[in-house]
Amino acid sequence: MKNFVNPVVFIGWIMMTLMSCSSDDDSNSDQVIQSEELPAPAKAFVSNYFPNTTYTRVEKNMQVEPDGTLFEVNLSNGFEIDFTAEGNWLDVDGxxxxxxxxxxxxxxxxxxxxxxxxxxxxxxxxxxxxxxxxxxxxxxxxxxxxxxxxxxxxx
CATH class of the missing domain: 3.40.1420.30 (Inhibitor of vertebrate lysozyme, Ivy)
Structure with a gap:
């Protein structure tokens, strides 16, 4: 019986290890960029509507999301804005x-x-x-x- 349990435990451990190594790891889905790398319309939108704020985080997704989002911007006043590749806003969350x-x-x-x-x-x-x-x-x-x-x- 001891020989039967060890291989089952071993195979279960291998399966759990492989499942935890998923290829859709979110840490690889975007990269932090400088605000200067945003398209001009996105920068103009921020400076027009939020002139007294600074960028706290700007991310560029590795792929365009289903809703069209490529850039995700967080501002110092707590606003979050999603932009398309062209720099058009899609979502503004205050x-x-x-x-x-x-x-x-x-x-x-x-x-x-x-x-x-x-x-x-x-x-x-x-x-x-x-x-x-x-x-x-x-x-x-x-x-x-x-x-x-x-x-x-x-x-």
Whole structure:
């Protein structure tokens, strides 16, 4: 019986070791870069909407993510912004802070002011066919890319 247990334990150990060496290790999926390496439109967006902040971390993904993100930027004020390879923003996350005026399309801002006057827009995410707006109470609002209200959702 002793000879039977040792090979089974050994084979199990080998299988667990091989499974832990997965090729999709996240540490190889992006690299930290200097802010100067961002595309010009991304740098212009940051300097326009966040003029008094500094970059705390800028990452370039090894591959474009399914949503189009290539660059992920963290700013000193806590904002996180995702950009495409061309430098267009896809996602602006203020955590709990209100987004600077002008990022959110005017028709969406007007809808929020009219229907959720006590709340702030703390995030915007550009999806393939719509915008997802994060409000300060955790509510999500969805709009078409032309700015028409679609539905309400929860975080």
């Amino acid at each position: 955590q709990t802070q209100e987004l600077p005026q002008g990022i959110v399309p005017e028709s969406i801002t007007n809808y929020v002011v009219q229907n959720y006057a006590d709340l702030q827009i703390v995030g915007i995410d550009t999806e393939t066919t719509e915008y997802e707006i994060d409000l300060s109470n955790g509510l999500d609002l969805y709009f078409t890319l032309s700015g028409e209200f679609v539905r309400v959702g929860n975080n």
